[in-house]
Amino acid sequence: MAETEHTHQPPLTAEEDILPPPSPEPLLASVEVESVVEAVEEHHSVVTVVEKEAPLTEPPQEPTTTTLVEAQHVSLTLPEKEPTESDKSKPVEEKKIPQSLISFKEESNKVSDLSDSEVKALEELKFLVQEAIKDQTFTTGTTDLPQEVSIWGVPLLKDDRSDVILLKFLRARDFKVKESFAMLKNTILWRKEFNIEELVDENLGDDLEKVVFMDGHDKEGHPVCYNVYGEFQNKELYNKTFGDEEKRNKFLRWRIQFLERSIRKLDFSPGGINTIFQVSDLKNSPGPGKRELRIATRQALQLLQDNYPEFVAKQVFINVPWWYLAFYTMISPFMTQRTKSKFVFAGPSKTAETLYKYITPEQVPVQYGGLSVDYCECNPEFTSNDPVTEIIVKPATKQTVEIIVNEKCIIVWELRVLGWEVTYSAEYVPNTDSGYTVNIQKPRKMTTADEPVVSSSFKIVELGKILLTIDNPTSKKKKLLYRFKDKPYSD
Numbered sequence: 001m002a003e004t005e006h007t008h009q010p011p012l013t014a015e016e017d018i019l020p021p022p023s024p025e026p027l028l029a030s031v032e033v034e035s036v037v038e039a040v041e042e043h044h045s046v047v048t049v050v051e052k053e054a055p056l057t058e059p060p061q062e063p064t065t066t067t068l069v070e071a072q073h074v075s076l077t078l079p080e081k082e083p084t085e086s087d088k089s090k091p092v093e094e095k096k097i098p099q100s101l102i103s104f105k106e107e108s109n110k111v112s113d114l115s116d117s118e119v120k121a122l123e124e125l126k127f128l129v130q131e132a133i134k135d136q137t138f139t140t141g142t143t144d145l146p147q148e149v150s151i152w153g154v155p156l157l158k159d160d161r162s163d164v165i166l167l168k169f170l171r172a173r174d175f176k177v178k179e180s181f182a183m184l185k186n187t188i189l190w191r192k193e194f195n196i197e198e199l200v201d202e203n204l205g206d207d208l209e210k211v212v213f214m215d216g217h218d219k220e221g222h223p224v225c226y227n228v229y230g231e232f233q234n235k236e237l238y239n240k241t242f243g244d245e246e247k248r249n250k251f252l253r254w255r256i257q258f259l260e261r262s263i264r265k266l267d268f269s270p271g272g273i274n275t276i277f278q279v280s281d282l283k284n285s286p287g288p289g290k291r292e293l294r295i296a297t298r299q300a301l302q303l304l305q306d307n308y309p310e311f312v313a314k315q316v317f318i319n320v321p322w323w324y325l326a327f328y329t330m331i332s333p334f335m336t337q338r339t340k341s342k343f344v345f346a347g348p349s350k351t352a353e354t355l356y357k358y359i360t361p362e363q364v365p366v367q368y369g370g371l372s373v374d375y376c377e378c379n380p381e382f383t384s385n386d387p388v389t390e391i392i393v394k395p396a397t398k399q400t401v402e403i404i405v406n407e408k409c410i411i412v413w414e415l416r417v418l419g420w421e422v423t424y425s426a427e428y429v430p431n432t433d434s435g436y437t438v439n440i441q442k443p444r445k446m447t448t449a450d451e452p453v454v455s456s457s458f459k460i461v462e463l464g465k466i467l468l469t470i471d472n473p474t475s476k477k478k479k480l481l482y483r484f485k486d487k488p489y490s491d
Contacts, residue, residue: 046409046486050402051391056473104341106313107171109164110270121175125166128181129156138188151188153264161268172309187307196260204254207240212258216363216372216384222277222313224359225262226368230284230319232293242292248299255300259308275313277358281368283319283348314358316344318351318368352418352479361388361481366452369418371481381412381455386483393417393470393478401482403466411466413484414455420446422478423471426456430464440466459489 111119129149132138133156139147154161166184173179191197211231216224232238241251266274286293317324325345332340346354352369362384364370372384393399403411417424426441440458458466472478 046405046407047411047484048404048406049389050404052400052402053394054398054400056396056398056471104314104338106275108270109167109274111160111163118170118175121170121177121180122163122166124177125170125180125184126157126162128177129166129184132181132185133157137185149188151191152260152266152268154268160270164268164270164272164274168310183306183309190303190307194256196256199253199257200260200264202253202257204250204257207237208251208254212255214262215365216359218277218313218358218363219360220313221273222275223262223265223273224277224279224363226365227278227280229280229282229286232286232290233284238286238290238293242290242296248292248296251296252299252303256303259304259311263308263311275311277313278315279355279368280315280317281319282317282321282324285321285324287321287323312342314344315342316346316354316358318346318354319348320345356390361390362386362483371414371416371453371483381457381485382414382483386485388481388483391480391482393422393472393480395472395475395477397472399470399472399480401468403468403484405460405463405465405486407486408460408463408489410457410459410487410489411484412455412457412487413466413468413482414453415468415480415482416453417446417470417472418479418481420448420450421474422446423469423473424454425467425469425471427467427469428458428460428464429467430462432462435462435464443469443471 108114111122114122133147133149136147138149148158149156151165154165156162156165166180169180169184169187170177173183208231210228212225212227214223214225218224232241240247242248262276266272266276268274328343328345344354352364355364355368355370359370361370362382363372365372371382371388391399391401403413405411415424423443423445424441425439425443428438428440430436438458440456441454446454468482470478470480
């Protein structure tokens with residue numbers, strides 16, 4: 001039986017929620033994990049967590065179809081003719097959809113970290129911008145005095161935030177100064193023509209709040225933007241958004257407004273977070289057959305590409321259908337390596353697993369496999385600042401989480417197993433032999449049709465432990481997510 005100990009961490013304060021939180025200091029408990037070299041010092045421990053794993057039965061045999069699939073996979077790599085001696089010495093390559101093997105990593109915006117050629121390009125661009133401001137190239141020229149030029153709320157050439165802005169345009173044009181300046185100039189003139197400053201405060205309604213929304217941060221602190229194309233399966237919403245040119249123009253203004261408001265919350269200081277982590281959900285997406293959607297998408301992409309350079313930290317596509325991968329294969333040769341290195345693709349069965357690589361479960365929305373929901377009456381106990389523990393439940397094993405309570409309190413918890421198909425139970429066991437075991441939740445078989453998250457609480461009047469048990473009878477490993485907190489109570 002494998003045994004691992006954890007301790008419960010308290011939630012962060014409201015002040016710590018301004019930026020992605022650092023590892024919270026243990027105010028109520030200690031941490032002891034066998035695989036961790038350094039343990040966290042104990043402070044006024046209220047509860048201790050012990051995770052136990054035990055086998056159920058002999059692991060069930062994998063279905064024979066797995067072997068067939070593997071055989072078919074291997075056959076794709078075999079040569080069509082009998083191999084010669086020279087062929088045998090050559091490595092056999094599989095045919096795969098083109099994917100980038102280089103993961104994009106954001107460059108530093110600190111001048112001290114730039115190369116000599118990059119510093120030179122930045123200085124040359126700053127000189128061109130300074131001359132353009134003097135000549136009123138960026139303005140209407142209605143006054144004899146040079147006018148201040150701002151973009152995304154940052155005045156150009158006023159402080160080091162301006163360097164971050166200019167570096168975005170330089171990187172978008174491979175540090176070619178003249179091309180970068182032309183792009184910057186066109187962007188500033190377009191913003192005036194599009195009345196961006198007025199658009200930011202305009203009321204365009206909330207019909208599309210479920211189509212594009214911000215929720216949480218990734219592990220590096222980038223705000224996460226979700227784009228849910230499946231919402232356009234609603235014919236009424238689709239026609240209201242894309243039915244004619246006027247409606248498509250309104251959608252375009254709404255999308256630009258949403259992006260502008262999001263960008264203005266970023267930190268443009270040299271060491272700040274000034275890009276956005278994008279997630280595009282393609283489940284039930286109308287696809288390329290919808291003419292109106294194609295037109296609107298093309299217009300939006302063109303404007304974003306021309307006027308919002310280097311604002312994407314990573315672009316993750318989830319619930320990807322087969323047609324999109326085929327489409328990507330066709331357009332991939334026309335994309336730069338820099339653009340492709342930001343792309344990540346995940347099919348429906350890999351959505352949560354892929355998001356977890358970049359975003360912690362407490363920051364991932366419930367509909368995508370996490371535990372993040374809006375703080376409301378239906379979920380008054382937990383927020384995205386309350387950390388989640390992840391456990392892999394092996395095939396044909398029983399996983400038990402023991403919450404050992406050292407003081408009288410109320411224990412509140414929530415948990416989920418991705419894809420369920422397991423049995424869940426919860427019970428309270430007192431320390432004394434004279435006490436009674438309480439079945440908080442009798443063994444219940446959970447399926448994919450059940451609620452994604454189970455929440456419960458128990459009042460501890462006699463010291464003991466709460467046992468949360470997951471039985472996994474399947475041949476597949478499962479991911480268990482859980483978190484809990486203790487609340488004081490008065491007799």
